[in-house]
Amino acid sequence: MRHVGAAPDQPTADGAHPFLADRATLLYDSLPLALTAVVVNGAILALVQRSVISQPLISLWFGTLLAITLLRLGLYHGFRHRGYTADATHWFKLFLIGVLGSGLIWGSSAYLLFPQDDPAHQLFVIFVVGGMSAGAVTTLAASFLALLFFLLPAMGPVIFRLYQLDAPLSDIMSAMLLLFLIMISIAARRSRTLIMESLQRRYQHQRTEAAMEHQAHHDSLTELPNRRLLVRRLEQEISRSRRHRYLAAVLFIDIDRFKTINDSLGHSVGDCLLREVALRLKRNVREEDTAARLGGDEFVIILSELGNNDTLVARKTQRLAEKIENLLSEPYEIEGHTLHVTPSIGIAMFPIDDADAEEVLKQSDIAMYRAKQLGRNTIQFYLPAMQQAAKKRLDIENELRDAVERGEMELYFQPQADAGGRMVGAETLLRWNHPQRGMISPADFIPVAEDTGTILILGEWVLQRACSQLKSWTEATAGQAPFTFPTLAVNVSPKQFRQQDFCQRIQNIIKQTGVDPQHLELELTEGMLIENIEDTAEKMEQLADLGVRLAIDDFGTGYSSLHYLTRLRLHRIKIDQSFVRDIPQVRRSEVIVETIIIMAKNLGLDVIAEGVETQAQLDFLKQRGCYTYQGYYFSKPLPREEFQRYFSSLGGT
Ligand code: C2E
Numbered sequence: 028m029r030h031v032g033a034a035p036d037q038p039t040a041d042g043a044h045p046f047l048a049d050r051a052t053l054l055y056d057s058l059p060l061a062l063t064a065v066v067v068n069g070a071i072l073a074l075v076q077r078s079v080i081s082q083p084l085i086s087l088w089f090g091t092l093l094a095i096t097l098l099r100l101g102l103y104h105g106f107r108h109r110g111y112t113a114d115a116t117h118w119f120k121l122f123l124i125g126v127l128g129s130g131l132i133w134g135s136s137a138y139l140l141f142p143q144d145d146p147a148h149q150l151f152v153i154f155v156v157g158g159m160s161a162g163a164v165t166t167l168a169a170s171f172l173a174l175l176f177f178l179l180p181a182m183g184p185v186i187f188r189l190y191q192l193d194a195p196l197s198d199i200m201s202a203m204l205l206l207f208l209i210m211i212s213i214a215a216r217r218s219r220t221l222i223m224e225s226l227q228r229r230y231q232h233q234r235t236e237a238a239m240e241h242q243a244h245h246d247s248l249t250e251l252p253n254r255r256l257l258v259r260r261l262e263q264e265i266s267r268s269r270r271h272r273y274l275a276a277v278l279f280i281d282i283d284r285f286k287t288i289n290d291s292l293g294h295s296v297g298d299c300l301l302r303e304v305a306l307r308l309k310r311n312v313r314e315e316d317t318a319a320r321l322g323g324d325e326f327v328i329i330l331s332e333l334g335n336n337d338t339l340v341a342r343k344t345q346r347l348a349e350k351i352e353n354l355l356s357e358p359y360e361i362e363g364h365t366l367h368v369t370p371s372i373g374i375a376m377f378p379i380d381d382a383d384a385e386e387v388l389k390q391s392d393i394a395m396y397r398a399k400q401l402g403r404n405t406i407q408f409y410l411p412a413m414q415q416a417a418k419k420r421l422d423i424e425n426e427l428r429d430a431v432e433r434g435e436m437e438l439y440f441q442p443q444a445d446a447g448g449r450m451v452g453a454e455t456l457l458r459w460n461h462p463q464r465g466m467i468s469p470a471d472f473i474p475v476a477e478d479t480g481t482i483l484i485l486g487e488w489v490l491q492r493a494c495s496q497l498k499s500w501t502e503a504t505a506g507q508a509p510f511t512f513p514t515l516a517v518n519v520s521p522k523q524f525r526q527q528d529f530c531q532r533i534q535n536i537i538k539q540t541g542v543d544p545q546h547l548e549l550e551l552t553e554g555m556l557i558e559n560i561e562d563t564a565e566k567m568e569q570l571a572d573l574g575v576r577l578a579i580d581d582f583g584t585g586y587s588s589l590h591y592l593t594r595l596r597l598h599r600i601k602i603d604q605s606f607v608r609d610i611p612q613v614r615r616s617e618v619i620v621e622t623i624i625i626m627a628k629n630l631g632l633d634v635i636a637e638g639v640e641t642q643a644q645l646d647f648l649k650q651r652g653c654y655t656y657q658g659y660y661f662s663k664p665l666p667r668e669e670f671q672r673y674f675s676s677l678g679g680t
């Protein structure tokens with residue numbers, strides 16, 4: 028059966044009658060030729076037999092022939108108009124009825140138009156019916172059944188009539204006609220086989236073509252359209268929306284922390300998650316929308332025809348994006364794990380100015396990046412200002428490479444204090460003193476350095492510098508009780524920590540600078556610890572053996588579980604400033620801070636609060652048992668000389 032909507036030139040081999048739809052088409056296509064032959068030969072036969080057969084009988088025969096022919100012509104038109112998209116079996120049956128009618132009328136000529144004693148006119152009937160039957164082999168070759176429906180009723184009566192005749196040679200002629208019938212049936216079977224073979228070849232060819240076409244335009248993991256198809260559809264959508272003056276939107280979706288899941292639970296879990304995400308998207312976009320996968324954990328949805336009022340469309344898009352956000356944030360059950368992930372979504376509307384598909388995609392990508400920067404699990408519309416931010420990022424990327432060599436990097440130090448206000452340590456914070464743009468914050472360039480790999484050079488430089496500095500401060504204050512220089516913390520980036528020889532490098536720096544490792548603290552972030560827990564645990568073990576202190580920075584923002592914490596050689600936890608900032612207004616943050624303090628105590632770890640700015644925050648922390656702090660309340664990060672003056676004033680050199 029032909030599928031609804033299938034193109035007429037695509038064969039389908041399904042059902043009990045292979046290629047029935049295509050064969051029905053072949054049969055109907057040759058119908059005009061067959062019907063012309065019927066009418067012409069019928070008319071000649073009627074004319075020729077007029078002299079030997081009564082007029083009413085001839086009229087009755089020819090009239091019936093014309094009526095059947097007209098009905099078959101009607102069928103032909105019906106099929107041409109509706110048959111391609113309708114049930115092929117139905118049309119095939121109608122064709123059989125038509126062909127049977129035609130066969131019967133030819134067969135009837137053996138009795139109705141067959142004069143008793145006129146061998147010449149008798150022969151003429153046999154000649155015409157035989158000719159029609161031979162011709163039918165070509166027009167009915169696509170179906171052996173249809174051919175039999177014609178041949179048997181057409182030739183059967185002629186053969187029988189000849190057999191009944193009591194004339195010389197009539198028996199032999201009857202037998203030879205029977206032989207003729209058998210021969211053309213055999214010939215017809217052969218041509219039917221040829222037709223089936225060629226249909227089969229065409230079918231396979233088209234199947235291969237369709238598969239290749241699908242492969243070239245779809246992502247093999249999720250079966251969603253790939254980038255190529257997405258761009259093509261987006262181009263079409265942009266020109267359609269220009270033509271019809273409506274607005275549409277592109278959602279750029281990225282799964283937050285997908286890499287962590289992939290690295291910690293394995294690629295098969297990662298793949299399953301992506302497939303599940305794709306499925307949820309596929310099920311929930313409208314028929315006219317497109318959900319595609321760009322690669323990795325990036326998905327794009329084109330929302331078409333949203334309306335023509337900017338504000339209403341923006342609101343509608345926001346609602347749809349929120350719906351998708353909720354949908355993707357539902358827990359996933361994969362290989363025995365319950366995963367909670369969230370998406371970051373960037374939105375670009377179109378058509379705006381003359382932005383093409385690539386441009387619109389880029390805008391939505393920039394908006395998504397901004398959403399990530401704003402703390403993940405957020406939705407952001409593209410604004411031109413973001414483009415500038417992206418440009419800034421590119422500039423930073425280019426200039427960052429040589430910044431160390433040009434001497435534009437500088438270390439700042441932020442004191443850490445105890446409850447009595449005494450300095451118990453400091454954190455090294457990197458600053459980029461850009462010749463044109465002034466002081467650039469590490470929040471702006473560390474992520475770029477991390478992406479491009481420049482962080483390895485930067486990080487090594489920071490470690491070297493910080494350790495030499497630490498060495499000179501500890502030496503200068505040695506024996507100056509009550510003040511000797513305490514610990515200096517240095518931030519370590521994930522890429523740096525993942526280097527195979529990271530511990531060796533630390534050991535070399537310690538050796539070169541001669542620093543006492545007891546005074547050095549490395550700050551690792553939560554996310555990087557669980558990425559590869561085995562490797563992490565081993566490295567932390569080695570570092571702790573060297574005598575270096577280890578802290579988890581920005582604690583509470585990542586994914587670590589108690590289980591991880593108990594496995595690692597850790598000394599300190601730094602409560603992230605986002606929680607401290609909310610004290611005492613936000614109850615939830617208070618609870619988190621309290622919980623972290625209790626947990627650290629129970630695990631025998633030191634705890635320090637970051638971003639302490641007010642007396643109220645300090646009081647709260649003190650009350651709950653956190654006695655070490657870092658924040659503007661005590662001091663901002665200071666350049667080297669100023670920091671030196673700061674701790675000298677406390678009693679150091
Ligand atoms: P972090 O390690 O969590 O550093 C603390 C950040 O909080 C610093 O920002 C510091 O200036 C800021 N801060 C300290 N006290 C307060 C306060 O009371 N209120 C507020 N609002 N902020 C406070 P900074 O220096 O901009 O550094 C940002 C981040 O850049 C750092 O966060 C760290 O993750 C990264 N970073 C800085 N230097 C380095 C480095 O040498 N290597 C690496 N890998 N990352 C670095």
Ligand code: MG
Pocket residue numbers: 454518550580
């Ligand atoms: Mg830090």
Ligand code: MG
Pocket residue numbers: 580581601603604637
């Ligand atoms: Mg921090």
